[in-house]
Amino acid sequence: MKSIYSKILLLILISSSLYSYAWGLTGHRVIAEIAQNHLCGKTKREIKKIMGKERLAYWANWPDFIKSDTTGNWKQASAWHYINIDPQADFKAFEQNLKAQAGPTLYTQIKTLSAQIKDKRTSEKDRKIALIFLIHMMGDLSQPLHVGRAEDLGGNKIDVTYFGDKTNLHSVWDGKLVDSQKYSYTEYAQLLDIRTKDEVKQIQSGTLEDWLYDSHKIANRIYAQTPNNSKLSYDYQYKFNDTMERQLLYGGLRLAKLLNDLF
Template sequence: MLLAALSSLFPPPAAAWSRDGHRIVGHLAEAELRQPARAEVARLLAGEPDPTLAGISGWADTLRDEDPVRGKATAAWHYVNFGDRGCRFDPSRDCRDNDCVIGAINRSFLALSDRKRPLAERRDALKFLVHFVGDVHQPLHASPRRDKGGNDFQVNIGGRGSNLHAVWDRNLVGSRRLEPDAYASVLRRLPAPRDPTLASTTPAVDWALESCRLVDQPGVYPRERVVGDAYLAKHRPTAERRLRQAGSRLAALLNHALGN
């Protein structure tokens, strides 16, 4: 996948959930880690500038600029496109060669779980997993429309031009004006997802399909292409619920992968 293809699909300003959104997911997950997983996370992240799940949550996005070769190779791992075919997953069509966020989550989980693999490989797998679980819960990273995850749907917000993807990445969360750790504390008061354990054999597929169906809900695409306070107030609870789900589900993955 060429780096140019990533730029046309998800321009650099529209990284899922923004830096703060990913940090919120990391804070939420860290609060639900059991001790064995917590200890292994600490071992794997020793030496990182910020050796926490929140601290490494945005690493996968930084590869675009800091390691362009690797950024190019992992570009397609941040999303899955269903096109205009509805919310039905066909691996050979939607995730060829496992080159989508679903395949990336599964691959990272397996690498992290395998203690025979080199520490550096498992560290990167952890950093990828934290990020991609966040990505798949941003509805427009699993879209049933042919508009590049809402990047081609132009809107006006606060008198400025933007696009729907950026609104869901940044504005819904940013309009709360809370620091990530404080925001996570607020979201922890929400009910935990009903699936904190990995009952499904295909959780990443399920999470992507949830996102896809949310994109199809009435009102997500504003008719007048103007996004104001009413839009943000209406859809913020959905974004917050997805962040809450991402945090608990990420913790469940890590507790399962690192609990022995």
């Protein structure tokens, strides 16, 4: 009986963690699957040496699963999933604010993980963990509220109802908008990944700072159009579905660009 209770508690903790902190199972897997489709041959071979035969989507949610770990071994990783920045006037101001913040943050950790993966002195085990986290965090980067504001914990403190159910703004963007489309992650990846080579190249252009600013600007628009106690329904889906799908696609293509550059 105790064993059954422990398993149920673990599942609840995992579900709560996913619900509060990430794109959710589907969103992260969509991004990873799109990235997989844009890896060059050399990158695929190198990743297979590190990760084995599993596709990127298999590992995409692991950094959220471990938030339910009770040993405290991964406690320091919670801050790696986001960066808090107040609205900035332009890219220059954003970049200055971004670089002035004390780490670790989503920004600093993506750079740190990338360096660990490139460093041949990194152990095989640590390289795999770094790659798994990088897959996930590049997904977090494209979820606009992971580049949100400290005062409301990236929308977690903004109460809304979604089709009559009480929730918060962050949770709506983590999973509810994605899951409302009722696609599997492979279906959604296939439907979204239809850009031309020139369009893909344009989406993948820029720096890590540019990509974070892109999400930050979208976060500001979400905040402006979703005040506290908003009642969200079909009109909200209509207003933001294209933005949500854009972010899934951009997240996948930019993850692929980063991985191809690393390997």
